[in-house]
Amino acid sequence: MFEQARRDVETADRHVQAVLRRDQFEELRPALAAAYDRGVYVQVALFVPSEEAEPDPGDVTGVCTELRRLTFPRPFLVLTDRRRVSFSPKGRSAEEYGVIVDGRTTPFVFHWFFLVACWEVYEPIHEDSRESLPFTLVEITDAVRHLEGLVRDDATVHVRIEGTSVLTGRPRTLSGTVVGVDYVGRTGEGGAVPPLHQLAARATIVLETDEGTFTVGGDGATVEDVSAERIVLERIER
Numbered sequence: 001m002f003e004q005a006r007r008d009v010e011t012a013d014r015h016v017q018a019v020l021r022r023d024q025f026e027e028l029r030p031a032l033a034a035a036y037d038r039g040v041y042v043q044v045a046l047f048v049p050s051e052e053a054e055p056d057p058g059d060v061t062g063v064c065t066e067l068r069r070l071t072f073p074r075p076f077l078v079l080t081d082r083r084r085v086s087f088s089p090k091g092r093s094a095e096e097y098g099v100i101v102d103g104r105t106t107p108f109v110f111h112w113f114f115l116v117a118c119w120e121v122y123e124p125i126h127e128d129s130r131e132s133l134p135f136t137l138v139e140i141t142d143a144v145r146h147l148e149g150l151v152r153d154d155a156t157v158h159v160r161i162e163g164t165s166v167l168t169g170r171p172r173t174l175s176g177t178v179v180g181v182d183y184v185g186r187t188g189e190g191g192a193v194p195p196l197h198q199l200a201a202r203a204t205i206v207l208e209t210d211e212g213t214f215t216v217g218g219d220g221a222t223v224e225d226v227s228a229e230r231i232v233l234e235r236i237e238r
Contacts, residue, residue: 009032014230018032022052046125068119165227
């Protein structure tokens with residue numbers, strides 16, 4: 001199971017989501033660092049017992065794009081490119097087993113397990129700066145949260161979308177400016193960052209390009225024009 005997870009990290013193209021203990025993190029550190037160096041977006045939820053010191057952010061710079069500290073154990077999980085899964089609830093089940101998946105549908109469940117149970121409610125220990133451009137996002141939920149305030153403040157945000165045409169299934173790249181975002185329950189008024197449950201059903205970016213206006217959803221989108229794998233913020237004019 002662990003060796004399969006290591007191989008998946010070594011071949012990841014764009015995204016790694018991992019739930020690890022400290023010893024597992026250290027074993028995977030070389031593979032995670034190599035993935036990070038290739039431009040893969042690496043998210044690690046790291047279990048550190050309450051009696052142990054918080055990880056030093058400097059110690060994970062260049063290994064993770066983002067790292068959050070779990071306050072109690074979770075199952076081992078490595079999900080790469082929203083397609084390949086290595087999962088084991090070792091230590092939390094009377095019947096030990098592991099699951100390895102390579103596909104499109106089932107990993108969706110593990111992706112949301114990661115976001116809801118292992119990520120959303122925990123504070124960041126480390127996250128790469130988003131102050132210098134360009135920078136890349138791989139989660140439509142992150143992108144909508146980041147872009148909504150900019151659009152509301154009338155900033156002109158130039159982005160490049162790398163993904164797939166929902167209609168044809170073929171690779172599609174778009175460049176343009178963000179003219180809006182949409183999600184369930186959006187009122188259009190300013191205020192707090194939308195909670196994850198509002199973004200879970202639908203999260204959409206509206207992009208104006210030289211070819212026209214396109215809607216952009218997340219990986220696996222079905223109702224938008226393009227399913228985004230990478231959202232690159234290239235320039236912001238305020």
